[in-house]
């Protein structure tokens with residue numbers, strides 16, 4: 001891993017200024033993105049691009065989300081310290097690390113064994129106390145439910161409704177919903193039967209797929 005340095009801190013300051021210009025106003029989100037090095041989470045060969053506002057390829061044909069997308073989803077989530085947050089789609093671990101830096105208790109599920117193992121190791125190296133699970137995110141994580149917040153970081157063809165049963169009353173779930181491209185969807189759980197749904201622009205995520213994938217790529 002390449003240590004953090006004033007050079008990288010400067011690149012992050014430019015990135016957060018850019019995010020501010022694009023309409024990100026949540027100071028806690030911007031502060032977390034200034035604090036947590038993104039270059040820890042991208043493949044070694046792509047470190048030069050870590051502070052560009054773009055998604056980058058990671059193992060298993062997946063991607064680390066674009067910084068703007070991480071900022072947008074984290075803002076929509078209205079994170080408060082000590083909230084219990086479930087993430088579906090661990091991937092590189094960057095989104096989890098941002099939520100952890102914001103003071104949340106983070107539980108994250110990944111279906112690719114290789115990504116699950118590599119990212120779990122990275123969290124341990126970085127001393128980030130984040131709970132990881134190899135599993136199918138469609139099933140959620142009943143053992144630790146209910147959650148204050150749920151964030152889905154892969155594109156679901158249709159809303160994964162089962163996850164809403166693991167959300168607290170008054171809780172928020174953010175999920176990209178759609179086939180080829182998705183709409184960023186925010187669901188507030190009013191009570192067990194009533195939900196308030198709003199959409200927040202188009203986005204593009206790798207697909208949410210069922211079943212654990214054991215092969216390495």
Ligand code: SAH
Nearest residue numbers: 064089091092095110111137153154208209
């Ligand atoms: N939050 C990640 C985004 C990674 S891309 C980051 O910041 O890097 C989305 C991830 O969702 C991929 O790693 C993919 O394997 C995973 N994924 C897709 N469907 C899933 C499912 N049903 N359960 C768990 N993870 C899933």
